[in-house]
Amino acid sequence: MNKKIPGPNSKRIIDTMRKYAYDSTFVYPLVIANGHDCIIEDPDGNKFLDFTSNIGACPIGYSHPDIMEVLAEYSTNGTHKIAGQDFYSKEHADLAEIISTIIPRNFKAFFINSGAEAVENSIKIAYRKMGPLPGVSCLGAFHGRTLGALSFTSSRPVHKYNFPEIPVKRIKFCTNDNDPEINALESLLKENKVAFILTEVIQGEGGYYVASKKFIRNLRKYATQYGVPLILDEVQSGLGHTGKWWAFEHYGVTPDIMSTAKALQVGAAIYNKKFEPSDRSALSSTWGGGSRIDMAVGTKTIHVIKRDKLLENATKMGNILKRGLQELVGKKGVVDVRGLGLMIGLEFDTKIRREKKIVKLFRNGLLTLGAGQKSLRIIPPLVITKEQVEQGLSIMNQVLSRD
Ligand SMILES: Cc1ncc(COP(=O)(O)O)c(C=O)c1O
The missing domain is CATH 3.40.640.10 (Type I PLP-dependent aspartate aminotransferase-like (Major domain))
Incomplete structure (x- = not known):
């Protein structure tokens, strides 16, 4: 469980943004400071497992040694x-x-x-x-x-x-x-x-x-x-x-x-x-x-x-993730799971429930984003491991089972 979010360093940055820049599509108060493989860190030391890969823009995660080189x-x-x-x-x-x-x-x-x-x-x-x-x-x-x-x-x-x-x-x-x-x-x-x-x-x-x-x-x-x-x-x-x-x-x-x-x-x-x-x-x-x-x-x-054969990893991890998510269908407002590989949509019964769950997942250390009217988009980096998939599923289970 993370400390207070946003912490003081994040809050200062968010306040500055709100004052001087267009307040665009930000969904929760995450300030990205650093990251390692599938983990993103904010300026206050909070860590988040990333199931967004920045909407696919960070396919091999963060601080990858080849990229750092x-x-x-x-x-x-x-x-x-x-x-x-x-x-x-x-x-x-x-x-x-x-x-x-x-x-x-x-x-x-x-x-x-x-x-x-x-x-x-x-x-x-x-x-x-x-x-x-x-x-x-x-x-x-x-x-x-x-x-x-x-x-x-x-x-x-x-x-x-x-x-x-x-x-x-x-x-x-x-x-x-x-x-x-x-x-x-x-x-x-x-x-x-x-x-x-x-x-x-x-x-x-x-x-x-x-x-x-x-x-x-x-x-x-x-x-x-x-x-x-x-x-x-x-x-x-x-x-x-x-x-x-x-x-x-x-x-x-x-x-x-x-x-x-x-x-x-x-x-x-x-x-x-x-x-x-x-x-x-x-x-x-x-x-x-x-x-x-x-x-x-x-x-x-x-x-x-x-x-690193990451296409194979995406298929393998995607199957594990999808199977785990399918177990949520019919429970706690989850109505559908669909996708290919590591590009998976989880649909809720209402938009309000989707919005609430995204923020709760974030506060429990898992980054996801919305897509469409009522869906959650899950698109982790291709380097994700089985342990990280299981950790993400466990956070989802906990958060979705609470009202
Ligand atoms: C399918 C598709 N096309 C185009 C775009 C636009 O890309 P950008 O935001 O880099 O302009 C996006 C962005 O989400 C997209 O998902």
């Missing part, structure tokens, strides 16, 4: 943040080279800062080929908050109120092969010319809903049939959280364009070469590729996931 290399190098689409760097080339080993053959990457920009550039690649037609996205989707990506987002009204939208047509995100709307895309494509179909394979912010196999395969089938590029957004699910490099590998399909970020440390729009814009300035940004440090950390992260 990379960071040490840059302690005397002042050119870490460069105009990365104007000047070449070894870090950019290394990241492009290593990512080529885990993406479909004949694909190339364009690196950028964030997940929203990865999606933004993925849709620009599609528009360049197809023209300024409407795009198709799914109800409940989250693709980021820049205005282009936001147009295709629909997970929560608060993200969109009063912001203009570029043309979009929405279809249902089907989680069940027998959903009557599983073929909706076909009728839409028969009647409309569109520039692309954009979807997640597991809806992240939308609530950790896993697409049905038939739904994703249908999207692929109709996209090919009607000559429309299929863009899969792997910003949250990419780089191993589902037990495979990409969630779409569970479905036996290949996208035409894909976006990733978070775990990679930088954003990337990744495309089949046949969609590469022929004019060289079609895509760029001063911080293309992010910083040299981020690119080097991204490269090392892929290397560590391969070397």
Whole structure:
């Protein structure tokens, strides 16, 4: 059990933030000061087991020795943040080279800062080929908050109120092969010319809903049939959280364009070469590729996931975690557990109960976050051990059994 939270050091930081910065999506008073493997420490010495991996952005945990080595290399190098689409760097080339080993053959990457920009550039690649037609996205989707990506987002009204939208047509995100709307895309494509179909394979912010196999395969089938590029957004699910490099590998399909970020440390729009814009300035940004440090950390992260067989660990630990969580279904307001690998959603009967439990879990030393209306998202670092999974399950059991 942790000491007083927030302690005095955390409180000072939170008060300063509230006074001088936009009070954004903070859910509980956690100030991150340090971390080791799957443990995060606050400035008052409280420790938390991390079942969020910072929404997938810290896939190999904290203070990983390989990453610390990379960071040490840059302690005397002042050119870490460069105009990365104007000047070449070894870090950019290394990241492009290593990512080529885990993406479909004949694909190339364009690196950028964030997940929203990865999606933004993925849709620009599609528009360049197809023209300024409407795009198709799914109800409940989250693709980021820049205005282009936001147009295709629909997970929560608060993200969109009063912001203009570029043309979009929405279809249902089907989680069940027998959903009557599983073929909706076909009728839409028969009647409309569109520039692309954009979807997640597991809806992240939308609530950790896993697409049905038939739904994703249908999207692929109709996209090919009607000559429309299929863009899969792997910003949250990419780089191993589902037990495979990409969630779409569970479905036996290949996208035409894909976006990733978070775990990679930088954003990337990744495309089949046949969609590469022929004019060289079609895509760029001063911080293309992010910083040299981020690119080097991204490269090392892929290397560590391969070397330490972390995809296998994600599958194994995910199965143990899911089995443990399934025992909670039907008790204390838990109505469903779903997910792939270490990307697991636990759904409650009400939003209020979900909100209360997140805060109680935090106060008992376990970090989780919400997703969608009533779900808890669980996405621990890929390095999590069996003991840590069991510790997390035990905290969940205790917290959920109390009212
Ligand atoms: C699937 C998906 N796409 C895009 C984004 C946007 O990424 P970022 O917050 O880095 O802009 C997110 C972020 O949660 C996401 O989950």
